[in-house]
Amino acid sequence: MSSRIVHWFRFSSPATFYPLAGKLIPWFTAAAVVLIAVGLYMSFFVAPTDYKQGEGYRIIFVHVPAAWMSMFIYLVMAAWSAIGLVFNTRLSAMMARALAPTGAMFTFLALWTGAFWGKPMWGTWWVWDARLTSELILFFLYIGFIALTSAIDDARRADRAGAILALVGVVNIPIIYYSVKWWNTLHQGATIRIGEESSMGTTMLITMLIMAVGFWMYSIAVALSRVRSVILERERNATWVAEAIKAEAR
Amino acid sequence: MNSIAEFFDMGGYALYVWGSFGVTALLMALEPVLLRKRRADILKRLDRMARMNVGRSE
Numbered sequence: 001m002s003s004r005i006v007h008w009f010r011f012s013s014p015a016t017f018y019p020l021a022g023k024l025i026p027w028f029t030a031a032a033v034v035l036i037a038v039g040l041y042m043s044f045f046v047a048p049t050d051y052k053q054g055e056g057y058r059i060i061f062v063h064v065p066a067a068w069m070s071m072f073i074y075l076v077m078a079a080w081s082a083i084g085l086v087f088n089t090r091l092s093a094m095m096a097r098a099l100a101p102t103g104a105m106f107t108f109l110a111l112w113t114g115a116f117w118g119k120p121m122w123g124t125w126w127v128w129d130a131r132l133t134s135e136l137i138l139f140f141l142y143i144g145f146i147a148l149t150s151a152i153d154d155a156r157r158a159d160r161a162g163a164i165l166a167l168v169g170v171v172n173i174p175i176i177y178y179s180v181k182w183w184n185t186l187h188q189g190a191t192i193r194i195g196e197e198s199s200m201g202t203t204m205l206i207t208m209l210i211m212a213v214g215f216w217m218y219s220i221a222v223a224l225s226r227v228r229s230v231i232l233e234r235e236r237n238a239t240w241v242a243e244a245i246k247a248e249a250r
Numbered sequence: 251m252n253s254i255a256e257f258f259d260m261g262g263y264a265l266y267v268w269g270s271f272g273v274t275a276l277l278m279a280l281e282p283v284l285l286r287k288r289r290a291d292i293l294k295r296l297d298r299m300a301r302m303n304v305g306r307s308e
Binding site for chain 2: 056058101102112113119229242
């Protein structure tokens with residue numbers, strides 16, 4: 001029994017995870033580049049013109065994947081935070097911190113592309129409706145997490161404070177997701193509903209999914225890259241760091 | 251879509267389509283650059299630390 005637990009926790013050690021992450025990054029980067037290249041090509045040259053929104057609807061191919069990533073990254077960040085609080089593993093908090101800036105970026109992009117879509121279709125850049133407001137709150141949660149964790153000097157205390165903020169804020173995710181159902185909003189309903197038929201054409205749907213998986217691979221690659229820097233910064237006095245850097249330079 | 255000009259016009263939605271794709275591309279290209287710089291900075295710092303320690307132990 002105990003040997004299994006030890007094996008599992010092995011990867012929660014920064015010394016073990018650092019080289020593993022280094023080996024994984026090129027694969028996720030390659031997958032992201034290929035998928036996003038194919039996705040972009042399909043976005044402009046394969047997906048047909050929309051009968052209602054003309055070429056303007058093509059914003060969907062970056063808007064929806066960015067919005068999905070903004071919520072998904074937050075869930076992963078909250079999950080790492082919970083693991084860190086329960087098991088007191090150092091790496092969990094580092095992962096949470098590595099994810100936050102990318103999550104904030106995708107939240108900003110969801111809001112930005114949403115504004116650029118709202119202006120021609122609704123006639124306004126912004127409305128204070130449930131979907132848009134809860135997504136803006138998500139952006140503030142990311143910013144708050146980054147500010148809080150970097151304002152506390154003691155790394156372990158900063159980890160705990162950040163983890164609690166991330167876990168309290170997770171309540172906002174279902175609010176964003178179901179906001180279009182719970183409230184009357186200008187924002188259209190979910191494009192893809194679990195267990196129901198999609199409301200869009202197959203080619204458009206496939207294009208959007210390819211872009212979404214591409215953004216996902218991108219997120220993993222940048223998060224792994226950032227966590228490696230976080231590990232080096234925080235473990236700089238550990239003896240394994242010098243050896244690991246030497247091993248990679250070889 | 252027949253001509254390049256027509257393509258970039260995006261059926262009159264040029265500002266909105268390119269404003270969305272452009273900023274997305276910009277940020278997703280910028281983030282890896284910043285990460286590379288962060289890594290270079292910490293490696294430089296670690297290198298300096300290592301050399302200081304060598305000097306001390308001698």
